[in-house]
Amino acid sequence: MFIPWSGFREMNERREAAAEPLFANPRNAAAGALRQLDPRLTAQRPLRFFAFQLQLDPSGRDRLPIRTQWDVLQQLSAWGFPVNPRNHVARNMDEVIEFIETVDHMREELDYAIDGVVAKVRDISLWPELGVIGERDPRWSIAYKFPPDLATTRLLSIEINVGRTGSLNPYAVLEPVDIGGVIVKLATLHNFEDVARKDLRAGDTVLVKRAGEVIPQVVGPVLQHRTGAEQPFVPPSECPVCGTPVERPEGEVMVYCPNGSCPARIFWGLVHFVSQDAMDIRGLGERTADQLLRTGLVRDYADLYHLTAEQLLTLDGFGAVSAGNLLASIEASKQRPLSNLLYALGIRHVGQHAAQLLAKRFVTMDALMAASEEEIAAVHGIGATTARALTAFLEEPRNRKLIERLREAGLRMDEPVERAESAALEGKTFVVTGTHRMSRKEITSFIERHGGRVTGSVSKATDFVVAGESPGSKLERARELGVAVIDEDELLAMAAEPATE
Ligand SMILES: [Zn+2]
Numbered sequence: 001m002f003i004p005w006s007g008f009r010e011m012n013e014r015r016e017a018a019a020e021p022l023f024a025n026p027r028n029a030a031a032g033a034l035r036q037l038d039p040r041l042t043a044q045r046p047l048r049f050f051a052f053q054l055q056l057d058p059s060g061r062d063r064l065p066i067r068t069q070w071d072v073l074q075q076l077s078a079w080g081f082p083v084n085p086r087n088h089v090a091r092n093m094d095e096v097i098e099f100i101e102t103v104d105h106m107r108e109e110l111d112y113a114i115d116g117v118v119a120k121v122r123d124i125s126l127w128p129e130l131g132v133i134g135e136r137d138p139r140w141s142i143a144y145k146f147p148p149d150l151a152t153t154r155l156l157s158i159e160i161n162v163g164r165t166g167s168l169n170p171y172a173v174l175e176p177v178d179i180g181g182v183i184v185k186l187a188t189l190h191n192f193e194d195v196a197r198k199d200l201r202a203g204d205t206v207l208v209k210r211a212g213e214v215i216p217q218v219v220g221p222v223l224q225h226r227t228g229a230e231q232p233f234v235p236p237s238e239c240p241v242c243g244t245p246v247e248r249p250e251g252e253v254m255v256y257c258p259n260g261s262c263p264a265r266i267f268w269g270l271v272h273f274v275s276q277d278a279m280d281i282r283g284l285g286e287r288t289a290d291q292l293l294r295t296g297l298v299r300d301y302a303d304l305y306h307l308t309a310e311q312l313l314t315l316d317g318f319g320a321v322s323a324g325n326l327l328a329s330i331e332a333s334k335q336r337p338l339s340n341l342l343y344a345l346g347i348r349h350v351g352q353h354a355a356q357l358l359a360k361r362f363v364t365m366d367a368l369m370a371a372s373e374e375e376i377a378a379v380h381g382i383g384a385t386t387a388r389a390l391t392a393f394l395e396e397p398r399n400r401k402l403i404e405r406l407r408e409a410g411l412r413m414d415e416p417v418e419r420a421e422s423a424a425l426e427g428k429t430f431v432v433t434g435t436h437r438m439s440r441k442e443i444t445s446f447i448e449r450h451g452g453r454v455t456g457s458v459s460k461a462t463d464f465v466v467a468g469e470s471p472g473s474k475l476e477r478a479r480e481l482g483v484a485v486i487d488e489d490e491l492l493a494m495a496a497e498p499a500t501e
Contacts, residue, residue, distance in 0.1 A: 007046025051081035116145040153177035164268035201230035278344035305409035365413035425452030434468030
């Protein structure tokens with residue numbers, strides 16, 4: 001039983017959009033889902049499972065052609081249970097070890113976290129003879145565990161980083177420790193409530209976890225190592241960067257610096273504004289952002305669009321060519337659609353996905369600014385928290401002025417509307433996987449222009465999986481569920497002719 005990384009990320013994105021606390025890792029999320037008393041809540045989590053064992057009484061074994069563990073897997077698969085496609089028959093111990101090494105190398109590519117490999121004796125008739133140790137550990141089934149993802153080390157101090165939304169993000173500075181071959185020096189502490197709940201103190205010996213793509217995190221203190229010299233953590237009542245008294249919005253766990261001119265907020269805000277998924281201004285890294293703010297050449301985002309080559313040449317590391325490139329990149333960013341701009345503005349709770357939903361619904365900045373909080377909250381996928389934060393942002397005179405200045409600088413303030421070309425794919429749901437001649441974006445746009453819908457993960461509601469080269473786990477999932485699999489050419493053909501039943 002597990003939650004795949006893809007489902008885990010989607011689930012956390014939705015929780016982030018709804019201002020709900022995030023899950024630390026898929027393992028906790030899956031365990032939590034199974035502990036839910038209400039099965040409807042469990043059903044909402046993207047749980048998956050692989051079947052690997054059959055409990056048969058002797059008569060059943062006689063009726064089914066099952067002699068080996070491999071037969072068990074084949075039978076389960078034939079009955080329609082999901083079976084891990086990476087099962088493998090090894091003929092001797094060398095092949096078992098070789099396979100474990102292969103799996104260790106593919107760990108990062110798998111869509112789920114694993115902690116080891118189980119080797120089983122194939123011939124089931126040998127199992128009773130081999131027996132079980134202490135009623136728990138069968139001799140015919142042995143787990144090999146990969147190096148641990150946990151370690152203990154000392155928590156040197158708890159520091160705070162002020163993010164672009166003004167959130168005060170505590171993090172742990174650790175005595176460097178090797179976890180599964182990676183040296184870990186810093187770990188996230190989520191928020192002050194988390195620090196208080198775990199009762200973390202500077203000087204504590206702590207348990208640190210690093211797994212897969214997750215940022216290392218402090219699980220908790222090892223209490224028996226406490227000497228009494230540890231320093232309890234007192235959350236600051238003022239922003240550590242600008243000294244403004246902090247605020248904690250009702251119903252939120254995060255604490256914020258409310259000062260829109262806080263240097264930390266402006267710096268991270270500028271870094272975010274120019275980032276690839278936002279305005280995508282290349283050649284403006286953190287060092288340049290810092291210099292632009294320090295020299296006063298840039299006070300807000302709109303100032304970027306008035307920079308001159310002469311000004312850039314006064315900065316460290318700029319020559320005529322790099323200055324020209326940056327100006328061209330800034331100029332090009334004026335054409336980014338409304339969805340990019342909304343995301344770039346760094347409005348609390350307006351992530352990339354929310355920005356796209358809003359831009360699609362309102363199309364122009366003017367329409368969005370004229371919309372009421374209720375109209376915004378009514379957009380499918382936008383929660384009340386996001387609507388409230390966005391309305392508050394748009395009502396702030398300083399922000400309205402910023403948007404006006406960006407408009408005057410020549411920024412595009414609308415979203416391109418894609419006109420439907422046909423209704424050939426109307427009502428059909430697609431999942432795109434693998435490499436195709438067209439880019440993923442082009443295929444998605446193609447399907448949408450013909451009335452179809454594209455989703456991220458394969459489910460029973462999926463009508464077609466468009467599979468290209470190296471399709472990966474989505475194709476496996478489609479086969480498990482019996483979803484039709486087509487290629488790019490078949491997709492083009494489907495859209496070309498009217499839908500037939
Ligand atoms: Zn501040």
